[in-house]
Amino acid sequence: MxxxxxxxxxxxxxxxxxxxxxxxxxxPNRFEVTRTRLVNNKLSRTLRIVQVTDMHLTYRGNDDSIPGLVNSLEPDLVLFTGDYVDHGTGTPPDMQRFRSFIHEFDSTTPMFAIFGNWDRGYEGRLFKRTLVRSVRNRRESVVIDGNTVSITGMDYYHPDMQLLQTAVNGADLSCVLYHSPDMVVFAEPTGYYDLMLAGHTHGGQVRLPFLRLLQDGHGSFPWPGAIITGTYTGTRYQSGLYRLQNMDLYVSRGLGETDGIPFRFLCRPELAVIEIGPEGT
The missing domain is CATH 1.20.5 (Single alpha-helices involved in coiled-coils or other helix-helix interfaces)
Structure with a gap:
């Protein structure tokens, strides 16, 4: 040279x-609303689900626009999939700020939540005195315009595998929530669930161009791919929609950053909107 x-x-x-x-x-401040369309002919109309995950609320306070953004999408159902706070932020002022944040969501919309690895020790306090219903190792149903939606939630550290492997009866749409996509290897083979929602990976948070083209071919130019995801399944389920044999899996990139480090590259924060309903609607 x-x-x-x-x-x-x-x-x-x-x-x-x-x-x-x-x-x-x-x-980190360039939120992206992604829209995914799925078909379920058991439903009488299309339902709009908004997934909120991996907020990692900290003193930075740059997430206050999220509830208003969610409300503007007019969801039929809001599902929270964990990591709402960071370790060491469970003080009374932090809890009060979080609950004030949650109260900004439209109270007429059904809301259900599970917990992530960073929420450990705060599970009993995070949604206390709010309208968000915890489904930590529980299964609940909600009826929306005559459509019965079942939501099964798994605890991050001690998931109830017996509950996971119990048949879901009488539901038009059956969802399972777990903070990490790792649970897919147990949930999908049961054939009981139409949709699984997860987060945790942050989409890798820092992604490299063309790497995903080599990994699995998902996405479009420049095919940014995760280097690491912090899951047992590695980069196999790093982000986005995965159409599996028995169910669909959606892994959101989330809204916050690991350890409060406000840095992302080719991996914008994501608010996932999933519209699911009969074919042709």
Missing amino acids: KRRTFIRSTLLGVAGVPLLAAEGLAE
Whole structure:
């Protein structure tokens, strides 16, 4: 390589570092609403489900727009899938802020929640005196315009596998919630669930161009792929929709960042909207 070419390449590389850093610091505030359409002919009409996950609320306070954004989407059902706070933020002021945050959601919309690994120790307090119903190792049903929706929630550390493997009866739509996509290897073979929702991966939080094209071919240009996800299944279920034999799995990239580090790259925070209903509607 010529000396001039080497110097030019080095300068371009050095100049690119602050640009990449600036993009990574800006992305956490660029929420993306994703829309996924699924078919379920047992339903009489299309239901709109909004998944809220991995907020990691901290003192930064940059997530206050989320409830208003969710309300504007006019969901039929809001499902929370864990990691609402960070370790060490369970003080009374933090809990009060979280509950004030939850009270901003439309109280007429049915809301159900499970917990993630960062919520450990706060499970009994997070949704206390709110209209969000915890389904931690529980199964509940809600009727929406004559359509019965079953929601089965699994605890992150001690999931009730017997409940998971108990048949769901009389539901037009059966959902299972677990914070990590790892539970898919147990839920999918039962054939009892139409849809599983998970988070935890943050989509990798930092993704590299074209990596996903090599991993599984999901997505579109530039096919950014996760380097690491913090799951036992690795990057197999890193983010997005997976159509499996017995059910659909959706893994959201989430709304916050690990350990309160406000950095993402090619992996914008996600508010997932899933519309599921009869074919042709």
